[in-house]
Amino acid sequence: MDAENEQQNGTPAGTDAAAPRSAVSRRAVIGWAGAGVALGAAAVGSVAAATRQDDPAPAPAAASGAEVPFYGDHQAGIATPVQDRLHFAAFDVSEKATRESLVKMLKEWTKAAAAMTGGREVGTGAATGLPEAPPDDTGEALGLPASRLTITIGFGPSLFEKSGPDGQPVDRFGLKAKRPEALIDLPAFPGDKLDPLRSGGDLCIQACADDPQVAVHAIRNLARIGMGTVSIRWSQLGFGKTSSTTPDAQTPRNLMGFKDGTHNIAGTDTAKLSDHVWAASGDGPDWMTGGSYLVARRIRMHIETWDRTSLKEQEDVFGRTKGEGAPFGKVKEHDDPDLKAMPADSHVALAHPDANNGLMILRRGFSFTDGTDGLGRLDAGLFFLAYQRDTRKAFVPLQQRLAGSDKLNEYIQHVGSAHFACPAGVRKPGEWWGQALFG
Numbered sequence: 001m002d003a004e005n006e007q008q009n010g011t012p013a014g015t016d017a018a019a020p021r022s023a024v025s026r027r028a029v030i031g032w033a034g035a036g037v038a039l040g041a042a043a044v045g046s047v048a049a050a051t052r053q054d055d056p057a058p059a060p061a062a063a064s065g066a067e068v069p070f071y072g073d074h075q076a077g078i079a080t081p082v083q084d085r086l087h088f089a090a091f092d093v094s095e096k097a098t099r100e101s102l103v104k105m106l107k108e109w110t111k112a113a114a115a116m117t118g119g120r121e122v123g124t125g126a127a128t129g130l131p132e133a134p135p136d137d138t139g140e141a142l143g144l145p146a147s148r149l150t151i152t153i154g155f156g157p158s159l160f161e162k163s164g165p166d167g168q169p170v171d172r173f174g175l176k177a178k179r180p181e182a183l184i185d186l187p188a189f190p191g192d193k194l195d196p197l198r199s200g201g202d203l204c205i206q207a208c209a210d211d212p213q214v215a216v217h218a219i220r221n222l223a224r225i226g227m228g229t230v231s232i233r234w235s236q237l238g239f240g241k242t243s244s245t246t247p248d249a250q251t252p253r254n255l256m257g258f259k260d261g262t263h264n265i266a267g268t269d270t271a272k273l274s275d276h277v278w279a280a281s282g283d284g285p286d287w288m289t290g291g292s293y294l295v296a297r298r299i300r301m302h303i304e305t306w307d308r309t310s311l312k313e314q315e316d317v318f319g320r321t322k323g324e325g326a327p328f329g330k331v332k333e334h335d336d337p338d339l340k341a342m343p344a345d346s347h348v349a350l351a352h353p354d355a356n357n358g359l360m361i362l363r364r365g366f367s368f369t370d371g372t373d374g375l376g377r378l379d380a381g382l383f384f385l386a387y388q389r390d391t392r393k394a395f396v397p398l399q400q401r402l403a404g405s406d407k408l409n410e411y412i413q414h415v416g417s418a419h420f421a422c423p424a425g426v427r428k429p430g431e432w433w434g435q436a437l438f439g
Contacts, residue, residue, distance in 0.1 A: 065145025065210075070117045072425040073290055074278060077150030078362065078387050079267035081246050083208040086238030086366040086383065087215040088296065089223065090201025090418055091230040093159065099173045103438050105229045109153070109222055110432040116218050119146035122225075138224065140217050147211040151218050153433045154294050154420025157183050159202040178437060180284040182293055182390045183421045189403040191413065198298055198416030201233045206294075206385065208364070212239070234416070236298060238366025238383045245362065251325060251333060254382055255367050256306055256411070258318050259325035262333050263353065265362045276360045276394070277387050287436035290424030292387040295395045298368075298416030301381040306411045317407045319346030345407040351398065361386040361394050381412065391419060 068076045093102060112122045123129070123136025160179035164170040207218040216237075223232055242254045245267035251259040265272045274280070279288045306314070311322060319342030320327055327337030327348060339349045353360050364387070369380040388394035403409065426433060 065119075066148050067118055067146040068148050068150050070114045070151075070426065071428055073427065075150075075152045075291070075422055075425045076117070077152035077206055077208055078292055078364075078422065079245055079265075079273055079277065080148075080150050080208075081267055082241040082244055082364050083148050083150070083215075084210045084239070084241060085208065085212040085215050087207045087212070087219045087235065088238065088383065088385075089205050089207075089219045089235040090156070090233045090296075091203040091205070091223075091226065092233045093172070093202045093230050094228065097229045099438070101229050102173060103434070105226050106434045106438070107432045108225050110426060112221055112225055113151040113153075113218070113433075114426075114429070116141075116214075116221065117146060117149045117151055119149075122221050138217065138220050140220075141214050144211055144214055147209040147214040149207065149209040149214050149218060151222075152206040152208075152294075152422060154204040154206070154422040155183075155434070155437070156201045156203065156418065156420050157185055158200060162202075173438075175437065178285050178287065180279075180288050180293075180421055182279070182284055182288075182392055183419065184392060184396075186295070186391075186417055186419050187396065187400075189399050189414065191403055191409055192417070193413055193415055194417050195415050198234045198236075200418050201420070203230060204294070204296070204418065204420045212237070236368060236383050236416075237370075238368050240367040242365040242367055242382055243363040245364070253325075254365070255301055255303065255369075255380055256314070256318075257322055258314070258320060259333055260318065260347070261363045261365070262325065263360075265360055272360065273362075276389055277362045279389055283390065287423060288421055292362075292389065292422050293391045294420045294422050295384075295386045295388075295391060296416070296418045296420070297384040297386075297414050299382045299384050300379065300413050300415050302411050302413070303378045303380055309411075316343050316346060317411065319343060319348035343407065345405050347402075347406055347408045350402055350406050356398060356401065359394055359398055361388045361398065387422070 068080055070076060115122050121137040121139075121142070126135045126137040126139030126142055129135050157179065159173070160175045160183070161169045161171055205219060205222055207215040209215040209218070219235065223230075240255075241252050243261040243264050244251055245264060251262045251264075254260055265276060267273075277292050279291050279293070281289045283289070309317075315322055315328075319337070319339075320333075324331070325333035326335055327333075327342065329338045329341035330336070337348055337352060337354075339352060339355055342349050349355060364385040366383045366385075367380070368383050369378060371379055373379045386395050423434065423437060426435075
């Protein structure tokens with residue numbers, strides 16, 4: 001079992017002590033199958049059917065089935081080593097929801113998130129509950145390991161104050177006074193062409209995992225639990241991480257074929273995380289101490305135009321070589337760049353911390369492709385996720401600089417945008433997401 005999640009009080013994380021325990025955990029299924037333990041079909045129903053001894057063991061989509069601890073001072077999914085897949089969803093809170101119903105949902109979400117990140121089913125599970133009732137778990141992750149699933153929650157500006165039917169601001173849940181000053185409505189940046197149907201949201205959930213089905217399962221179950229209280233406003237699937245919080249590793253490539261964000265903040269660099277990522281005591285309301293501010297931007301790439309661009313132009317756009325990813329004038333990707341050796345309007349020359357008084361953000365970007373746009377062009381690009389201690393002092397000045405001069409702008413367009421305050425982590429079973437905010 002998940003010692004990290006259970007060590008606090010001996011109760012399985014995500015499982016109400018008064019509620020019946022799920023009969024089969026996802027990891028237990030794998031463990032039994034690997035040990036060759038015969039499972040009685042009458043006892044475990046469809047799970048047994050999926051794990052008969054003469055069946056091959058379930059094959060995870062990624063080699064890593066490890067768990068990431070759910071409980072801690074900070075939410076997992078921020079400084080955590082970036083997984084391979086993403087399912088991100090922004091939610092609107094129903095007009096009929098009350099503060100009480102929202103709190104109830106957040107408590108249920110927390111239990112479910114703790115269970116799923118531990119590789120367990122939600123509640124009584126997918127196949128062992130009452131035959132007359134819908135299962136507590138949708139079941140598509142049965143037989144799959146935890147896959148390093150992390151589930152991260154954020155609260156948007158509109159949760160604290162939102163326009164009412166008459167256009168006047170309404171403090172729906174009594175939270176207006178607790179809105180952090182850093183949780184700003186992002187300003188308009190030059191070149192933005194934002195789709196309101198891909199922007200904003202009262203809440204967000206970022207689910208990252210090494211298996212896309214595990215990430216989708218997480219969002220699906222939270223949406224199911226929240227039905228009647230919240231609904232999905234927009235969502236985004238992502239693949240192929242485009243940044244790393246383990247910079248000693250090779251930086252992943254984006255869909256333009258380049259390494260970007262080579263000097264991202266390492267998840268192990270506690271000094272830089274404290275300086276640039278985690279909100280500190282005195283930065284704002286106490287409930288955000290230990291949290292971080294998330295900016296999510298859907299950035300479409302003009303793939304067809306890029307693919308007709310010469311290699312030299314492509315390298316000039318980034319200020320890096322395409323093969324190695326080395327900054328101009330250097331040999332290896334992690335070599336310190338000489339900003340004067342690259343075009344002044346290149347992406348690296350404008351975005352590097354040395355050109356921005358040391359300003360840094362923590363990036364967790366993913367590539368996306370969503371079919372075509374009806375004109376024969378790929379709807380593809382980068383789903384950019386940036387965490388920072390104060391968005392006003394990090395993403396906003398950086399994006400203003402890039403939006404104004406970046407040579408890359410000819411090949412990209414920002415089409416979606418959202419901003420969320422991600423509170424500190426849930427430290428032990430019994431606590432819940434938003435407890436310090438609503439308490």
